[in-house]
Amino acid sequence: MKRVKIKAKGRVFEGVALPSDDNKLVLKLDSGYNAGFYDYEILEEKEVEMHEFVPQRFESRENLGTIKVISTGGTIASKVDYKTGAVTSQFSAEEIVADIPELLEIANIDAELLYNILSENMKPDYWVKLARRVHEAVRDGYDGVVVTHGTDTMHYSASALAFMLRTPVPVVFVGAQRSSDRPSSDAAMNMICSAHTALSDLGEVTIVMHGTTADEFCYIHRGVKARKNHTSRRDAFESVNYSPLGKVFPDGRIDWIAERFRRNERELELYDKFEEKVALIKYYPGLGPEILEFFHDRGYRGFVIEGTGLGHVSTDWVETVKRIAEDSVIVMTSQCLWGRVCDRVYDTGRYLLRAGVIEGEDMLPETALIKLMWLLGNFDVEDAKMLVKENIVGEINPMLGYEDLTI
Amino acid sequence: MKRVKIKAKGRVFEGVALPSDDNKLVLKLDSGYNAGFYDYEILEEKEVEMHEFVPQRFESRENLGTIKVISTGGTIASKVDYKTGAVTSQFSAEEIVADIPELLEIANIDAELLYNILSENMKPDYWVKLARRVHEAVRDGYDGVVVTHGTDTMHYSASALAFMLRTPVPVVFVGAQRSSDRPSSDAAMNMICSAHTALSDLGEVTIVMHGTTADEFCYIHRGVKARKNHTSRRDAFESVNYSPLGKVFPDGRIDWIAERFRRNERELELYDKFEEKVALIKYYPGLGPEILEFFHDRGYRGFVIEGTGLGHVSTDWVETVKRIAEDSVIVMTSQCLWGRVCDRVYDTGRYLLRAGVIEGEDMLPETALIKLMWLLGNFDVEDAKMLVKENIVGEINPMLGYEDLTI
Known part of the structure; x- marks a missing residue:
């Protein structure tokens, strides 16, 4: 990764350049705050080791299972820019985790930033790279994998991974409809429900999102049967032509509803070829x-x-x-x-x-x-x-x- | 229209050729039965006046309102061919009406066959011709117009008419998910509810179809807010981003739910130009x-x-x-x-x-x-x-x- 010093808007900024999906430069400033720039002049840049990013391991507890969180961007990794009113992708995986301390009571978590893009910019070869990274995590022995993702195309990505990867453990896609710095954000509850799901008796690729507009429970949808059916509601995702696999509550209770692939039912396999045309x-x-x-x-x-x-x-x-x-x-x-x-x-x-x-x-x-x-x-x-x-x-x-x- | 004598499958058939949407010849035989032929040899054909088709007026009752029914084809005008198991469009408007005697207790009905096609074959210029025919019917003083239509693209056609035609009276699109010769057919109840709607205090283009899978009531959907959201269920149509305008029961009761254009609220106007590209x-x-x-x-x-x-x-x-x-x-x-x-x-x-x-x-x-x-x-x-x-x-x-x- 690069450490960059720039001049913009008449001031000097310095920080680590984060992955960004367009011509914008996103810097993680030393203050911890992330800032995006369009018009800037680079004064200095140097390659730095950013071991703190890939992967970040939080303090371990022996009695808890271990989850890998892979961040790809989206609203769940976003905050509102109060100058422009726009929402931009700015959080890395460990920032998402650090922001929700309850997660560390549920599991040991290793966090990794893979992409930092809004999900309308997802492409088939990004799915392939993501599938390989999830495959590695499962091979490395994680009890489950959580992929944080923009909601726009989350069901396309979840389907892509479902076909590419036969997984013996839960692979959970999760997003948010409101960024985590807003009072109505669904990010924390969705993350908590995802962590519980990632440790559960499940062996397939799923989507975990709010089940109702209130903060009651999340549905566990089968990735290949789910769809975003509302532009903005927190319960935008629905299972179509199949029941949700289950309901997961923030306290960890899971009510299973439909037939599912169980943990260790399938051997780990990766078929990572994809024809884009x-x-x-x-x-x-x-x-x-x-x-x-x-x-x-x-x-x-x-x-x-x-x-x-x-x-x-x-x-x-x-x-x-x-x-x-x-x-x-x-x-x-x-x-x-x-x-x-x-x-x-x-x-x-x-x-x-x-x-x-x-x-x-x-x-x-x-x-x-x-x-x-x-x-x-x-x-x-x-x-x-x-x-x-x-x-x-x-x-x-x-x-x-x-x-x-x-x- | 043409009266045709053909030879097919070693036998001779004679009847009036009905409009058909492909290379099939559909004959209304003198027995009243309609039959479709792919392989045939024409022995004789002559032009005949078919005043019985356009329009057909049923016996009039002075205390009832008068409705024009325009048939365009679809399942509501179909029956199962028990040789092949396929459903084909074969009924004309007056056959639909004659098949449901309750309709004649509700309104005086004039029936007219405009098309006899499955609705996936609808095209923008068919909408223009349909809008003109409905416009004529409203101008001629009918209290309401019912358009029978295939369900596949009924919401596209209803939207097209909603934009082309400002109507002071109800224009009701109706279809069926199961052909009328099947025990589970929704054709009769949908037609009855449509007739009630066509006489009601309404002045816009709507779709009337089953509200639930049971024979309880139909929803009156605003044409431009409705969508076919199931391939086969009888309650396939839903209002999206707006409430149904009302519920209509087979006995004629209507529970209005949402704001609607009322009867005579708008003057009759036709804007029948359409850019297909x-x-x-x-x-x-x-x-x-x-x-x-x-x-x-x-x-x-x-x-x-x-x-x-x-x-x-x-x-x-x-x-x-x-x-x-x-x-x-x-x-x-x-x-x-x-x-x-x-x-x-x-x-x-x-x-x-x-x-x-x-x-x-x-x-x-x-x-x-x-x-x-x-x-x-x-x-x-x-x-x-x-x-x-x-x-x-x-x-x-x-x-x-x-x-x-x-x-």
């Missing part, structure tokens, strides 16, 4: 099939269509779909989000099936996208066509058929 | 801004982005957004669906605002798409930029601010 296309009346060709011409061989209802697009699309399906995987999901795709009910769906479309069952469009990115990273097109319909990590809920859902 | 783009990690250029190069000047969270895309997009916003309208909505867009909270949003993005407030992405198609049909780009943030027909809920929503 997969398109998610939302259909609407008037959208022509040329959009498929736009991506196909650029080398895309994976397509997730967010169709209407049971999984439809205009019958105008059938010929193009047929041509592209020859060397590509085309998965149909529904913009309804809830319910199961079934292309055998209406003529349009039957034409699409004959043209080579594959039903995405009850997978969320976002989950199907990530799954197909992962499949095409690790398998050829023909195998991916077969595997995309298989339930690999709980992303397909086999318990409810089309008829069961239609009451 | 508007793109709806759902953002996901890894999607580059070239997608904006793809549409822009094809003459698109309207863009609705379905961003993450409060309304974000990767900061990689900012330069492209800025260039395209010079001669185009770019509206930001959220893939969260619930909640309000606010691009003033995080850095990314602020960059996007500076680049020319316009906040779509609490509008559904689908509604924002239709609104922008309508605005660019009737106004130039600069006026459309101003008007897209204005609440025109109830599509923006001004009552809940960002802070109110964040509890």
Whole structure:
């Protein structure tokens, strides 16, 4: 890491440069305060060892389990800049932990800063690096891993890790809808519930966030079945087409609700290849099939269509779909989000099936996208066509058929 | 219309050709039964007057109001083909009405077949033709209009009519999730509730569908605030970011819930221009801004982005957004669906605002798409930029601010 001395706004500032996701320089000043700069002149910089950042180990207690906290940025690592009113990512992992002393009563915690970005800037290769870091932590014997993350794309990242990593211990994604310096912040309770979850009898990738707008409990969502369904409420995350796995209370009690992967049920494995060239296309009346060709011409061989209802697009699309399906995987999901795709009910769906479309069952469009990115990273097109319909990590809920859902 | 004699499957069939949305020939046979054919040979065809179809007036009763029913196809006009198991659109408007004798106790009904298509095949110019036909019906003095429609894109069509038509009387979209020849069909109750709604003290475009999975009541949704949120359940439609306007019971009782446009509150007006070249783009990690250029190069000047969270895309997009916003309208909505867009909270949003993005407030992405198609049909780009943030027909809920929503 670099220690930098700069001149900005007529003053001199000095501190350690933190990772930042744009052209802004973020300095951890010696006062402990983090500050962001756009217009500045560098006066001096030198490489320094920042062992305090990676990883930071808090005082250990023998009777407690040990958790690794990996910070990637987002609101949970943010505070309000009271000059501009904007919220920016500025806390490192150990600052998040240090800010919530209750955490140290729950577990021994090692904290590590991996990224410091707002989650809309997440990219597939960041997921790969994150998966590798979580894999290392599990291999190193941590009882659980907590990933702090911006909420915008947390469900995409959690899905990515769910496919890349078979984990024998809990991997918990957690974020906040309000930054931790605000009275209504959900950061502390979400972190506390995440720590409890990370030590629990669980062996899969989950999202832990407020279950209601009050500070009652958090839901433990299966990563591949969760979605951010509100722009700003603290209980924005919901499980879709599956129940939350459980409720976790700040005092550590967990009420398990649904079938889950248990601790040590699966061996640790990492499949960290990812094909970024997969398109998610939302259909609407008037959208022509040329959009498929736009991506196909650029080398895309994976397509997730967010169709209407049971999984439809205009019958105008059938010929193009047929041509592209020859060397590509085309998965149909529904913009309804809830319910199961079934292309055998209406003529349009039957034409699409004959043209080579594959039903995405009850997978969320976002989950199907990530799954197909992962499949095409690790398998050829023909195998991916077969595997995309298989339930690999709980992303397909086999318990409810089309008829069961239609009451 | 044409009367056709064909040979198919070794037999001769004769009947009137009904509108069909693909290469299938649908004949209304003299037996009254409708049949669809793919492989056939035409033996004879002649033009016939089919006054029985457009419009069909049922026996009139002086003490009842009068409703126009316009049929466009969909499941509500469908039955199961027990040979193939598929559901196809086969009923005309008067067949739907004749099948539900209770309707004739509620209102005098004139029925008309406009289209016979599954709603995934709806297109913007079909909306224009439909709006004109509804406008004529209101001008002709009907107390209300019911449009039967496939559920897949019913909320897009209802939004389109809401913007094109200022109506002093109820315009009710209704569909069914299960075809009317199935025991669990919702077609009859939805039609009955729609007829009651069409005679009520209401003056806007609505969607009336099952409120629960049981046959208890229907919700009256504001067209521009409704969405199909389940692939198959009978209560698939929900109001998003606004309450349903009311509950309507099969016996005619209506419990009004939310502020609505009343009967005769607005004068009848039709603005039937529509610009089809508007793109709806759902953002996901890894999607580059070239997608904006793809549409822009094809003459698109309207863009609705379905961003993450409060309304974000990767900061990689900012330069492209800025260039395209010079001669185009770019509206930001959220893939969260619930909640309000606010691009003033995080850095990314602020960059996007500076680049020319316009906040779509609490509008559904689908509604924002239709609104922008309508605005660019009737106004130039600069006026459309101003008007897209204005609440025109109830599509923006001004009552809940960002802070109110964040509890």
